[in-house]
Amino acid sequence: MxxxxxxxxxxxxxxxxxxxxxxxxxxxxxxxxxxxxxxxxxxxxxxxxxxxxxxxxxxxxxxxxxxxxxxxxxxxxxxxxxxxxEKDIWEVAIRIIKERRRKEVDPVINELNRLASFEANTFEEKNFKSLLLDTHDLALKMNSIGDMVEKVEKLKFVKWIMKGI
Incomplete structure (x- = not known):
C-alpha cells in the first residue's frame, strides 16, 4: 500500500x-x-x-x-x-477526555446526585437509593481518573502505566 x-x-x-x-x-x-x-x-x-x-x-x-x-x-x-x-496526539487525547467528561460524565454525575436525593423508607427504596449512590460514587472515581490523566505530564503518565505492566 x-x-x-x-x-x-x-x-x-x-x-x-x-x-x-x-x-x-x-x-x-x-x-x-x-x-x-x-x-x-x-x-x-x-x-x-x-x-x-x-x-x-x-x-x-x-x-x-x-x-x-x-x-x-x-x-x-x-x-x-x-x-x-493539533498534532501532539497526547494533547489530542487530553482534549477529547476533557470534552467527553464535560458533555457526558459530568451530567451523569449531576443527575445521579439529583436522583439519589429522594427519601428512602422501604427495603426496596433503600436498595435502589444505595444503587444510585454506588453508581454516583463509581462515576466520581472514574472522573477522578480523568482528572489525573489531564493533570499529569505525558512522560510521568507513561512511566506510571508501565510500572503496572
Whole structure:
C-alpha cells in the first residue's frame, strides 16, 4: 500500500471509530484528514477530499474547533479560512477526555446526585437509593481518573502505566 492509499484508509478508519465513540463519521474523518496533512487546508479542500457538503464540513469544523482539536490558520493574502489540527496526539487525547467528561460524565454525575436525593423508607427504596449512590460514587472515581490523566505530564503518565505492566 502506498502513502495515499494508507492515508485514505486511516481517514476511513478514524471515521469508523468516531462513529463507534458517538462522534459523527464526517467529524472524525475531517479530524483524521487534518491530522495527516502538514499544510493548512481550506474548507473547499476538505469538501473535495472527503466528498462532503459545505454545510456538513462547516458544522463539523466548528465542532472540532469547539473541542480545540483544530484551529484556524491565517495565510497572508488569502481570503479563505484554513485549518490545521493539533498534532501532539497526547494533547489530542487530553482534549477529547476533557470534552467527553464535560458533555457526558459530568451530567451523569449531576443527575445521579439529583436522583439519589429522594427519601428512602422501604427495603426496596433503600436498595435502589444505595444503587444510585454506588453508581454516583463509581462515576466520581472514574472522573477522578480523568482528572489525573489531564493533570499529569505525558512522560510521568507513561512511566506510571508501565510500572503496572
Amino acid at each position: 502506498n502513502y495515499k492509499e494508507t492515508k485514505e484508509e486511516f481517514i476511513q478508519m478514524w471515521g469508523r471509530f468516531g462513529s463507534n465513540w458517538g462522534i459523527p463519521a464526517a467529524m472524525a474523518e475531517i479530524h483524521a484528514f487534518l491530522l495527516s496533512t502538514e499544510s493548512p487546508v481550506s474548507t473547499d479542500e476538505i469538501m473535495e477530499e472527503l466528498k462532503i457538503s459545505r454545510s456538513n464540513a462547516n458544522l463539523n469544523i466548528r465542532a472540532l474547533m469547539d473541542w480545540r482539536l483544530i484551529y484556524k490558520k491565517r495565510i497572508q493574502g488569502e481570503r479563505k479560512e484554513y485549518f490545521v489540527a
